[in-house]
Amino acid sequence: MSSRRPVVTGLGIITAAGCGVSAMWDALRTGRSGLGPLTLFSSPRYGRHQVGQVRENVDQLAGDVRGSRSDKLAWIAAREALRQAGLAAPLNSPRAERTGVLLGSTVAGMLGTEEVVGRLLRGQPRRFTPLRYHECASATDLCARLMGARGPTATFSTACSAGALAIATAAGLIENDELDVALAGGADSLSRLTLNGFGSLLLLDPDGCLPFDAARAGISLGEGAAMLVLEAEETARARGARILARLSGWGASCDASHPTAPDPQGGGATAAMQQALERGGLSPGDIGFVIAHGTGTPDNDVMEARALRRVFGGAAPPFASVKRFFGHTLAASGAIQAVAAVQALREQAAPANLGFENMDAEIGMEPAREFQSRPLEQVLSNSFGFGGNNVVLVFARADSPAAAVARGVRERPVGDPLYGKDGTYGTADVRRRSQGIPLAVTGAGLVCAGGHTVAGVRSALAAGGVTPSWLECAAPFALGRMRGYSCGDFGAEEAIPAARRRRLGRLQQMALVAAKRCLPQGLPAGLSPERVCAAIGTGLGCLGETAAFVENMLNNGERAPLAGRFANSVHNACASQLAIEFNLRGLNSTSAHREISFEAALWHCASQLRQGRADFAMAGAADELSPYTQAAGTRWGWWDENAPAIRPFGSELTGHRRPLPGEGAAVFALARADQASAPLARLQSVHFGRFAARADGRPEAQKEAAWIAESLERDGVPLASVDLLLSGSNGWPRWDDAYGEVASALSVLRGEELSLGAYKQAGGEHYSASAFGFFVALGLVGGQIEPALCLAGNPSAAAAARPPRTVLLYTLAPGGSRALCCVCA
Amino acid sequence: MQSLTDELKGKIIKALNLDKITPADIKDDEPLFGAGLGLDSLDALDLVSMLERDYGILIQDMEAARQAFASYRTLEEFVQRNRV
Numbered sequence: 001m002s003s004r005r006p007v008v009t010g011l012g013i014i015t016a017a018g019c020g021v022s023a024m025w026d027a028l029r030t031g032r033s034g035l036g037p038l039t040l041f042s043s044p045r046y047g048r049h050q051v052g053q054v055r056e057n058v059d060q061l062a063g064d065v066r067g068s069r070s071d072k073l074a075w076i077a078a079r080e081a082l083r084q085a086g087l088a089a090p091l092n093s094p095r096a097e098r099t100g101v102l103l104g105s106t107v108a109g110m111l112g113t114e115e116v117v118g119r120l121l122r123g124q125p126r127r128f129t130p131l132r133y134h135e136c137a138s139a140t141d142l143c144a145r146l147m148g149a150r151g152p153t154a155t156f157s158t159a160c161s162a163g164a165l166a167i168a169t170a171a172g173l174i175e176n177d178e179l180d181v182a183l184a185g186g187a188d189s190l191s192r193l194t195l196n197g198f199g200s201l202l203l204l205d206p207d208g209c210l211p212f213d214a215a216r217a218g219i220s221l222g223e224g225a226a227m228l229v230l231e232a233e234e235t236a237r238a239r240g241a242r243i244l245a246r247l248s249g250w251g252a253s254c255d256a257s258h259p260t261a262p263d264p265q266g267g268g269a270t271a272a273m274q275q276a277l278e279r280g281g282l283s284p285g286d287i288g289f290v291i292a293h294g295t296g297t298p299d300n301d302v303m304e305a306r307a308l309r310r311v312f313g314g315a316a317p318p319f320a321s322v323k324r325f326f327g328h329t330l331a332a333s334g335a336i337q338a339v340a341a342v343q344a345l346r347e348q349a350a351p352a353n354l355g356f357e358n359m360d361a362e363i364g365m366e367p368a369r370e371f372q373s374r375p376l377e378q379v380l381s382n383s384f385g386f387g388g389n390n391v392v393l394v395f396a397r398a399d400s401p402a403a404a405v406a407r408g409v410r411e412r413p414v415g416d417p418l419y420g421k422d423g424t425y426g427t428a429d430v431r432r433r434s435q436g437i438p439l440a441v442t443g444a445g446l447v448c449a450g451g452h453t454v455a456g457v458r459s460a461l462a463a464g465g466v467t468p469s470w471l472e473c474a475a476p477f478a479l480g481r482m483r484g485y486s487c488g489d490f491g492a493e494e495a496i497p498a499a500r501r502r503r504l505g506r507l508q509q510m511a512l513v514a515a516k517r518c519l520p521q522g523l524p525a526g527l528s529p530e531r532v533c534a535a536i537g538t539g540l541g542c543l544g545e546t547a548a549f550v551e552n553m554l555n556n557g558e559r560a561p562l563a564g565r566f567a568n569s570v571h572n573a574c575a576s577q578l579a580i581e582f583n584l585r586g587l588n589s590t591s592a593h594r595e596i597s598f599e600a601a602l603w604h605c606a607s608q609l610r611q612g613r614a615d616f617a618m619a620g621a622a623d624e625l626s627p628y629t630q631a632a633g634t635r636w637g638w639w640d641e642n643a644p645a646i647r648p649f650g651s652e653l654t655g656h657r658r659p660l661p662g663e664g665a666a667v668f669a670l671a672r673a674d675q676a677s678a679p680l681a682r683l684q685s686v687h688f689g690r691f692a693a694r695a696d697g698r699p700e701a702q703k704e705a706a707w708i709a710e711s712l713e714r715d716g717v718p719l720a721s722v723d724l725l726l727s728g729s730n731g732w733p734r735w736d737d738a739y740g741e742v743a744s745a746l747s748v749l750r751g752e753e754l755s756l757g758a759y760k761q762a763g764g765e766h767y768s769a770s771a772f773g774f775f776v777a778l779g780l781v782g783g784q785i786e787p788a789l790c791l792a793g794n795p796s797a798a799a800a801a802r803p804p805r806t807v808l809l810y811t812l813a814p815g816g817s818r819a820l821c822c823v824c825a
Numbered sequence: 826m827q828s829l830t831d832e833l834k835g836k837i838i839k840a841l842n843l844d845k846i847t848p849a850d851i852k853d854d855e856p857l858f859g860a861g862l863g864l865d866s867l868d869a870l871d872l873v874s875m876l877e878r879d880y881g882i883l884i885q886d887m888e889a890a891r892q893a894f895a896s897y898r899t900l901e902e903f904v905q906r907n908r909v
Contacts, residue, residue, distance in 0.1 A: 201870060202887055261866065499863055502842035560878035563870030 003234030006171040008395070009241040010085030010229030012077035012185075013339045015326040016052035017224055019061060024336075025343050028351040029371055033324050035208045035220055038190070041111070044557035046195045050208040052222025053190060061483070066430070067133045067142050068109035073225035073332075074139035074187035074721075075146065081183065082147065084231035086241055090148030097707075098235075100179045100689065101144040102170040104162025104186035105136035105592070106331040106570065107223075110550075111191045117547075118554050120476040128635050131628070135540065136571065136592035139225075140186050143813050150690045151179045153817065154600035157331070157541065157571035157592040158630040159385035162186055163226065164334025164393055165589060168185075168250040170230050172607055178687070180235040185335035187225030194330065195221055195552050197569065200561035201260060209296030209328070211321035211353055212305070212367045214360040216296045222327020226335035230344070236325020248378060248396035249280025251625035253530070254386025254588035256579040259503075259567045261345020262300055262384060266307030268585065269293075269382065269461035271530055272390040273311045276380065280394050284312045288376040289350045289392070291337045292367070293384045295328050304382065305363040317380075320353035320368040334383035334391060341379040342397045349373045386567070387576025389588050437610045440679030441823065442524075443669035445517030446775050447510045447622075449485035449662055450762030452517065454779045457762060461776070461789040465645055465761025468660050476551065477631040480640055484625050485662030485764025489636060503564060504577065505545035510665035511536060511574035511622040513582060518667040520538020523582055524616065533586035533614040534578050535604040536667075537597030537621035541571035543628055576624050586614045595619055595728065595811055598666075598771040599688045599819035605670050605688050615675065620667030621768035629661055629766075638765075646765065648729035648758030649736050659730035662764015666771035668778075681781045681823045684806075685715035691812065698738045699812060705745035708810065708820055717822050719750045723804030724778050724787055728811045729758040730765045738812055757790030770811045774821060777807040781825040841868050841877035853898045865876055869894055881909035 014018065016034025028036060035050040043049075054073065055360035062072035082089060091099055112130025119127055132138075152173050153680045156165045162184025170182035198219060205218035236243055253275065254475070255268035277284060292304055301321075302810035306315045307534050322340055329336055344350045353367030377400045381393045446452050449468070452462035460466045469486050473479035492501060492509040495516050501509060523532065545568035552562050567573070572590035579588050588606055589722040591600035598621035633639045642659035673682055689707075691699035709719045725746065727739040742754040763772040779785035783803045805825040812818050834848035841864065855861040858869065873890060876882040882904065884890045893903035 060832060171906065202873070202885065259867065330834055503867065530896050556878070560874045564867050567867055 003232065004175050004652065005179060005233045006174045006247045007233045007236050007243045008083035008228050008245045009236050009243060010343050011233050011244065011339050011342055012080030013226040014054060014076045014108055015071055015224035015329065015336060016054055017325050019056050019076065021339065024339065025347065027197055027325055028322065028340065029606055031352055031354055031356055031371060033322065034326055040190055041192060042150060043192060043195055043558060046199055046204065048306035049204060050145065050220050051190060052220060052329065054223055062491060065142065067138060068112050068130065068426050069189035070105065070108050070187050071133055071139045073143050073189060073223065074103065076185055077185060077187065077225040077227040078143045079494050081227040081229050087181065087229065089146055096148050096150045098151050098180040099149040100173060100182045101140050101147065101153045101169065101196035102166040102182055102184045102335065103140040103143070103150050104156050104331040105139055105188065106157055106159050106162055107188040107191050107194055109133035109135045109138055110193050111189050114192050114227070114550060114554065117476065117550050121551065121554050128632055131632050135594065135731040136506050137815065140593065141685040144690055145816065147183065149183065150692060152689050154591050154593040154596065154688060157590050158389035158588070159387060159570045159572055160328070161334055161385035161389045161391040162331035164338065164381070164383035164391035165252065167230065167335060167393055167605065168252060168336055168391055171250060174232045176607060180232050182230045183227055184699045185225065185227035186331040188223060188330040188332045190221060190223040193550055193721065194271060194551060196561045197549065197559055197566035200563040200566050203297050203704065205296060208355065209323050210355040211294035211296040212301050212360070213356045213362055214358040216298060216301060219295045219323065220298055220327040222329040224326060224329045224332045224336060226332055226339045228335065230336055243398045245345050246396040247393065249276040249282060249394040251275025251279060251392045252587040253390045254579045254585050255390065255471065256529070256585050257388055259573065259576060260386050262303045263388060264299070264303055266303040266310060268305035268388050268390045268505050269304060269384055270310040271585065272392040273307065273380065276392040277393050282378060283638050284380050285315070287317045287380045288374060289344060289379045290317055290319035291341055291379065291381040292319045292321045293382040294323055294353070296323055300384065302362050305365045305683065308365065311507045316365060316656050318350065318368045320351050322351055324355035334381065335384065336391055337381040338395065341381045344379055345376050345395055345397045348376055350376065385572065386570050387572045387588065388579065389572055389576065393623040398497050405707065424743050438673040439606055439609055439670055439683040440673040441668050441681050441683055441722045441778060442676050442679050443518040444680060444775055444778055445492045445514040445667045446772070447487050447514045448664040448763045448772050449487055452491065454784045457776060457779060458785045458789065460762040461785060467645055468764065471625065473630040474627045477627045479631055479634065482630050484630065485660060486625055488662055503544045505573065507542040507544065507622055508568060508574050508577050509622065510594055511667065512577055514620060514622070514665040514667040515578050515581065515618060516668050518618070519582065527616050529583045531584040531615045532617065533588065533605055533608045534575050534584045534618040535589035535591065536575040536578065537591045537601040537768060538571055538574060539592060539594050539597050539623050540629065541592065542568050542573050542627035543624055545569045547626060547628060555709045578618060584618065593769055594815050594817060594818040595770060595813035596688050596817045597767055598774065599686055599811065599821060602821060603686045603688060606683060609670060609672055615671065617670040618667055618671060620665065621771035623663055623766045623768040624666035625661055625663040633661055635764045646761045647731045648761055651731050651733045651736065656731060657733055659732055659760065659765040662739050662766045662769065664763050664766065664768060664772050666775050668774065681778050681825060683821065684717050684824050685712055685820065685822035687711045688817065690816045693816060699742065699818065701741035701745040704742045704818065706747050708746060709749055711820060712740035712822060717806065719746065720752065721806045722754060722808045724755045724757050724780065724807045726757045726759060726773055726790060726807055726809045727758065728770060728773065730760040735812060737742060755791060757787065759790060770819070772808060773809050777809050777823045780807045829905070830901060833904060836875055836879055837872065840871050851897050854896050856896055857894055857900065876904065880904055882907045
């Protein structure tokens with residue numbers, strides 16, 4: 001019996017229907033909608049719309065927590081979930097290292113950012129503070145810090161399925177034995193951007209959504225947060241925690257058809273549901289109830305009904321959308337549905353589809369009309385996002401037997417050593433067996449100030465880096481000229497046909513060009529699209545498109561919103577364009593977690609390949625320069641405006657103590673080593689998490705060294721075999737020193753000096769810079785880049801004599817994150 | 826009439842970022858969507874936005890715009906009738 005199976009031990013929720021699980025359940029039981037007037041902010045155009053606004057005083061409930069409204073909602077839900085799970089914050093070692101936070105976020109701190117932009121546009125005195133909480137990672141880092149969690153921690157931003165993806169990802173980390181406990185869920189506040197954005201798509205129903213009804217006319221936006229404490233069954237049992245339910249299956253797919261609209265045939269939704277059933281060893285007849293995505297848009301509900309028929313045939317289980325209770329809460333939505341599903345299993349009752357009166361002939365199905373007691377063993381929950389990012393979760397009653405075992409042998413994924421003879425995942429020692437499934441990197445594509453080819457990057461490194469260009473820090477800041485590592489004209493005109501390019505923002509074009517350089521011949525022949533996954537990291541998403549939409553909205557009093565810009569403003573706009581370009585229908589993930597966004601994306605792909613869920617993967621990252629990053633970074637002292645260039649480890653020589661901003665995209669192709677022809681290198685290891693901080697905020701070097709050694713050891717890489725530590729050093733003494741200390745600690749640990757290198761001199765500092773570092777690492781182990789070129793300006797390093805066979809890419813983020821990837825020749 | 830044609834075609838090109846298209850490429854009686862210019866549903870929404878910004882025409886339901894968006898000519902007639 002597998003003991004790594006993920007179980008739920010805590011629930012927390014805050015929505016328009018109230019704060020806390022009991023308030024939520026009370027609303028579902030009594031059929032009370034949380035929709036009401038918008039009072040959070042004024043909206044000239046949509047002010048009279050019904051919305052799912054949280055009515056409690058969020059600031060008061062959150063206590064003395066600083067952050068955006070989304071951050072506070074997240075912490076309120078997290079606190080409730082942790083309390084129920086009996087996990088007192090802050091956690092102590094060793095539990096802290098085995099506890100992670102995985103959240104979905106889409107709106108994040110946009111509500112505060114809108115206020116900052118509004119003041120700028122009106123010429124009022126500048127306020128930058130809300131921008132500190134702008135990023136998707138803000139809520140995740142807040143929860144992790146308050147909990148004291150140091151295990152794998154990341155944020156996913158696949159629009160409306162992000163919360164569900166975060167839960168599925170947490171489950172994968174638990175199964176893989178990388179985590180024992182995870183706080184997983186999603187949070188999003190209302191904002192003018194989303195209200196105007198969905199308005200621009202003509203997808204809002206002013207009077208409140210009517211999911212699956214013949215008269216449905218669009219969504220109602222909502223806000224809220226929901227959190228699960230997910231835990232390995234063995235850990236939960238060992239500490240005597242009460243098990244509320246099990247997560248029995250999950251599936252993820254991509255429509256690969258349109259940036260915002262669902263595939264009308266529901267192909268992606270069908271695939272995700274089938275995958276979730278298969279993963280749980282379930283047949284359609286096992287599902288007792290479906291919590292539908294059911295947004296209330298004409299298209300979604302028809303598509304979803306079609307998909308339900310495709311999965312369940314004529315015998316679809318009763319189903320309901322809960323969107324009229326809470327509104328569509330975007331990244332929180334999947335997590336809110338998960339809490340509702342778990343509660344339904346506990347109460348053995350299921351909600352009604354509030355707002356439904358008349359059946360639509362095109363839908364041809366009737367959702368549950370009444371809240372009703374039902375015998376429930378398994379409840380399935382659907383989440384479908386922009387970009388066709390579909391995620392399906394299945395929860396099982398706590399004491400229901402593991403379905404796969406109950407059914408006996410089922411077909412196991414082809415050649416997968418992680419599956420036991422009875423078809424269940426991880427029945428034996430996963431830790432032992434997950435080692436040594438080497439992956440191959442079979443392609444690499446780059447858009448970077450330092451060049452677009454490995455030869456170009458080599459020249460840039462040989463010259464000691466590239467010279468940043470002078471860039472205008474444009475409106476609404478108008479700070480004049482600043483230096484930055486711009487990719488300039490990166491070849492989009494040649495690479496992307498005009499008809500396609502005109503619809504894409506700059507960041508999407510960068511990612512697409514990098515992807516095409518990675519796979520100049522397209523995907524290898526013979527792949528099934530359903531078994532190709534993609535994951536793209538982006539710390540800040542499509543800033544240019546987002547800024548254009550928000551500035552237009554605020555300048556014009558919400559008149560004439562720009563629909564195309566809104567479609568491009570979501571973080572997953574890059575990954576979904578890749579899916580459309582290459583027809584990638586497997587898991588499609590977007591991670592948005594500051595400097596480790598790339599590593600989280602790479603992990604997602606690696607884990608899909610290792611678990612036999614995909615045969616091929618594209619992983620990468622992209623971030624763009626913007627007046628906002630230039631201005632905010634300048635204000636906060638991230639950039640040294642007077643520095644002529646980035647000189648890693650060079651602050652004493654140059655006198656400049658800060659880096660300069662940059663941008664870039666890199667995309668890599670991955671496959672299992674035994675299935676790859678002509679690999680560039682092996683990807684042996686990828687891990688991420690949070691470091692143990694000293695009082696001054698820097699990592700404790702010995703603990704970092706121990707974590708690195710342990711992680712590598714686990715993946716079959718002896719520390720002694722590492723030839724070079726390629727660091728994110730950028731000339732900021734505090735972090736350069738931290739890298740130096742970790743390298744020294746590793747040298748002591750293995751009894752041999754470890755060379756320390758850097759790469760940001762050739763691409764600039766940005767959230768996707770480590771993807772460029774990965775490109776450099778491939779050049780190093782491939783023999784195209786001499787290691788000495790990366791050691792420039794590092795006075796303590798002894799130049800490596802031989803071409804490195806094993807390179808460790810190591811990233812520290814000021815926000816507390818750390819990540820490593822290891823590539824071998 | 827001619828001046829509205831030039832103006833409107835110019836605005837369509839700008840709103841939809843149709844780089845390589847000239848006003849002469851937009852044929853009066855060819856369908857705007859699908860074939861012809863190869864426009865899609867997001868383009869339709871960006872046209873809705875342009876009509877509101879530049880001609881004060883508020884469209885809240887795509888069904889209402891469907892006929893107007895049939896061809897360039899129907900769109901121009903729609904603008905003539907409804908501009909404020």
